[in-house]
Amino acid sequence: MSLPPLLDGRTVIVTGAATGIGQAFALACSAQGAHIVVADMGPADETMDLIARQGGQAIYVKTDVADNDSTQAMAAAALQRFGRIDGLINNAAYFREVKLTDFEAIDPAVWERIFAVNVKGVWQCCKAVMPAMRQQHSGAIVNIASVVAVAGQPGYLHYVATKGAVLSMTKGLAKEVGQHGVRVNCIAPGFVITDATRNRPVEWQQSFLKARAIGREQRPDDLVGTAVYMLSDLSGFVSGQTVVVDGGHIMY
Ligand SMILES: NC(=O)c1ccc[n+]([C@@H]2O[C@H](COP(=O)([O-])OP(=O)(O)OC[C@H]3O[C@@H](n4cnc5c(N)ncnc54)[C@H](O)[C@@H]3O)[C@@H](O)[C@H]2O)c1
Numbered sequence: 001m002s003l004p005p006l007l008d009g010r011t012v013i014v015t016g017a018a019t020g021i022g023q024a025f026a027l028a029c030s031a032q033g034a035h036i037v038v039a040d041m042g043p044a045d046e047t048m049d050l051i052a053r054q055g056g057q058a059i060y061v062k063t064d065v066a067d068n069d070s071t072q073a074m075a076a077a078a079l080q081r082f083g084r085i086d087g088l089i090n091n092a093a094y095f096r097e098v099k100l101t102d103f104e105a106i107d108p109a110v111w112e113r114i115f116a117v118n119v120k121g122v123w124q125c126c127k128a129v130m131p132a133m134r135q136q137h138s139g140a141i142v143n144i145a146s147v148v149a150v151a152g153q154p155g156y157l158h159y160v161a162t163k164g165a166v167l168s169m170t171k172g173l174a175k176e177v178g179q180h181g182v183r184v185n186c187i188a189p190g191f192v193i194t195d196a197t198r199n200r201p202v203e204w205q206q207s208f209l210k211a212r213a214i215g216r217e218q219r220p221d222d223l224v225g226t227a228v229y230m231l232s233d234l235s236g237f238v239s240g241q242t243v244v245v246d247g248g249h250i251m252y
Pocket of ligand 1: 017019021041042066090092094117121144188189197
């Protein structure tokens with residue numbers, strides 16, 4: 001027996017979909033029948049090409065999630081092309097630029113920017129899609145936090161604080177928008193090998209790997225099943241939840 005695609009005919013916006021985990025989300029949602037809005041600050045030719053090669057439909061919208069007008073334009077482009085917005089994955093983040101820094105030495109300008117992208121950006125993207133979701137009386141938002149929001153991580157206080165905010169916003173927003181048929185959930189990935197993390201210290205990578213119940217590297221594809229589940233009707237009565245996907249390191 002074959003099941004129909006889980007996201008057939010739906011429209012899903014994936015922020016930060018040009019590379020890494022966001023690209024994996026975009027490809028997986030497309031494979032499940034969704035129309036994809038590839039929203040990224042940078043060019044996303046590779047993602048667009050990969051979606052086209054697997055027979056999917058997508059548009060690229062150059063988007064800076066930290067800029068409110070830009071997120072409004074992202075939602076408008078999605079509606080103009082596909083007529084509805086069913087899903088949003090808030091994946092874009094100020095992440096690869098983050099440097100290991102004692103908390104007292106964090107540059108205030110970096111503190112401001114990381115909150116503008118990782119926290120205000122999530123809020124602004126949620127605001128941008130909400131009128132469409134409210135009108136449809138349905139929608140699913142998936143926020144990407146990090147296991148560091150649950151477990152802590154020395155030297156990354158600014159980043160940890162933003163991901164803690166994403167985790168809490170998931171709960172707060174879920175309570176506020178449930179009445180409109182909109183669900184909000186969160187994934188907290190462990191240490192995933194992407195271009196953003198490939199050059200982090202090897203000992204550091206090894207320590208994560210050793211602590212896992214499933215003792216291997218984590219790859220972007222390890223996250224997509226949880227995201228598709230959270231966007232689909234399979235999780236129709238699940239909201240405000242965070243799932244740690246890290247191979248069984250932190251048991252939350
Ligand atoms: N890789 C990991 O180990 C790991 C672990 C936990 C959580 N995460 C989270 O997963 C997500 C993706 O991580 P990744 O490793 O794929 O990172 P990445 O740096 O490879 O990808 C991030 C993408 O977001 C885009 N982006 C950055 N700022 C943006 C902005 N202001 N507006 C629009 N797009 C913007 C970038 O252009 C890039 O394409 C992030 O939210 C990150 O915090 C990653």
